[in-house]
Amino acid sequence: MSLRASSLKTSRQKTTKGRRPASRYFITLAHGDDIKCIAIRPWALYLAGGVVPLVALLTIGSAAYSLFHDRMLQALMTRQAEMQSAYEDRLAAMRTHVDRVASRQLLDQDSIENRVQELVARQAQLETRAVVVASLADSAGLEANTSTPLPMGRPAAKNRQANQAIGGGFVQAPAFAPLETRDAPALKALERSLAPQKPRPEPIVEDTTPETLPLRSGKTSDASSAVPLALHLAEITAKLDRVENLQVRSVNQIAVTAQRKTAQLRTALASAGVSLDRFTPARQASAGEPAAVGGPFVPLKSDSNGSPFEREVIRQQDQIILAQRLRQALPFIPLRRPLSSVADVTSPFGARTDPFLGRAAMHTGVDLREPYGAQVVATAAGKVVTAGWNGGYGNMVEIDHGHGVSTRYGHMSAILVSEGQQLTAGTVVGRLGSTGRSTGAHLHYEVRIDDEPVDPTRFLRAGAQFFAQR
Template sequence: MTSSNSRVQATGHELAVTGLLSRRSFTISRATALLGLSLLALTTAWSGATSWYILRKDDLAARLISRETSRQYAYEDRIAALRADVDRLASRALLDQDGVEARVGEIAMRQAELESRQSLVNAVAESLQSAGIGVSQAAKNPLRQRMIKPEEPVRASGVTSFAPFASGKPTPAPETLPLRGAGERSAPWQSGEIEEPVPPAKRVAEALIQLDQSIERSSATQLAALREIDKTLGDTQKTLRSALAETRLDTDKLAVATPAPKGVGGPLVPVNLDASAGPFEATLSSLQPRIATVFRLRSLVEQLPIRRPLAGELELSSNYGYRADPFTRGAALHTGMDLRAEHGAPIRATGPGKVVTAEYSGGYGNMVEIEHAGGITTRYAHMSAILVSEGQAVAAGTLIGRVGSTGRSTGPHLHYETRIDGDPADPNRFLRAGDKLAGQL
């Protein structure tokens, strides 16, 4: 019973407490409604702000990522463009190098051709000079223009190239490029604008142009030398023909072979010239027959007795032809010419030949007779002394005797005569020919 009462009391107490709590709960909820709403609003605002911040932060991050990605793409594009520029510049440098090497090869070939032509010009000039025919100094001297040497490097756009047949390994361009203005600080101060440096490619192009122009000038000089030689040969040919015309000899019948110089020889390797190849070849080709003609005429002249037998001016005391004989005073044929001179004056051979007579010969007195080419002979009479012997070969200008008055003579003088195939001929014809060639023999 007691326990039942205790449970009833406890139950009543709980109901009382529950009622009390219900009344209090209702009162707290109204009081705190506004606070709860405020907290709810704040929480909502905070949540919204947080959400907005998070969303905003994600948008900024996305923008930053997008911007950095764009920059990266732009940087990569720029690197690709720079690489393309480098490749293009490298390709252009290689093309410039190939172009420079091609130009250098062409100039080297032209230089070799120029030197070959100069050797021909020198050969012609030396042959004419050895024959006593004057040539210009330009034709005698070899080329002195500076040409490209095989070992000379040629730089184009910073790339080193070498001329054909270069020896050795090419040296690379320096890895460290000079700083701008580094070379200018060491130079003294100057007023005015600073001259911009010339690019290497332009310098190479200008150097090649100068070499090209130098070769052109040298080629023109060679052609001018050949034309001057041609003119000299023409003048010499006219002079020789005019001199031979004075002798009244048939040059075709004489046909004296040109003596070959001593101590030379070798296999015959003729030079074939194509006259249609250019003006140089055409001029040199036209020179060949004229050179042969001049050499033949000069050989004829050199074999003839056209020099003077006495030194200095000749003093004629009696000419060739009919005259009054100095002893009989009657008409007589004078087969030579008398040249007055001092007793003992030297007498020299007027041309090359062979002594056929060297003795006392009647009215000639002491006489020397020399046989020349083409059936021509010369006689030197009334000598006081004979200085050569029979059979002796003499050259033009050889001392053969001295002036005297032996034989049929009235005083010291030289009786000089020329004969063609044994018949007397006027010596003046030959002496006049020699006067026309004075200084050329």
């Protein structure tokens, strides 16, 4: 069989005006003597050329699909499973992240609550210590506060004169109020804000995509708000540290000031010829008017290995206790003048010629000259044991100051107290006069220790020196 394509034009074909002969493709089929010619138009050939490859492709595709259908389906299912597993893994990771963030928030919340509770407890401890500092200052006869260091200088002259007038050797310190800090309301506000139930993370919605998965709990406690809160707590802690350091310095300054005053009084008593051991709490109980105090002995709880405040209290407590003893005893020591001004000494203590008999005699006191009717005051606190006429003393008042110390005031023109009366230093006991064995208006002033007369000028000089140092 042979194929031949040609365009034959017969010479016999007549040309027709306005028409051209159509082109043909011819297929000649020869089989032996038989010859068959098939004419094919061009468009039919083009159509066959396009359809045949398409049919071939469809046939090949159908065959391939039939052969690889199961394998492709398995690959698609595997890919889908891998994508599902990856999504679930990512979702689980996001859940773990949310749980970790929520747990960290709860831990931060617990930590902040614990810090607030510690600060509140520490503030209460500082308030208690402020009362202790006040008690120590009051025991030592000093003034103190928690806002400024204790003054180390001498008190003003006006306060010193007023203190001498009432018979106190030290400035009387008022009781402390509990420690007040500007951060107390802040601590309480923090405590109230942390009181509600702790936040819990929200449940995760299963169909939520990782891009929109929530990372916060329902209640606001993110890190941005925790940072200022932590800074505020640190600031409060620093302020409480400063208050604690101030209390430690206050205890130290109380002890230093008490030691200085104790040394001054010890020197004054030594110059007066009196031992400091005489003025003990046991002896003071017999002074006639002890303070109405009592209760079981409970030692101050302190630890030498404890806080700086406790160590400072332990280190300084002996000085403060000694200052307390002397402060309690000082009003009963006759260190003040019996007259309001410095009087002339007309006859000192000791041996002299008796003004009436002209013979040697022992003068048991000191004669002080002032105008007639001048006020005579008690030189120390105590109890009046004698108030009336007493032989050569004339009108005399004797005061028992306890500790074996007593004073006598003779030759007065008037007595203004009565026996058994409790007096404070500076109380007017009478008027200067010239009763009894007297040659003129003056005051006979005696100081007796264990009922033995001693030189009163030693006490007057010691008192002047002591009060001048203050």
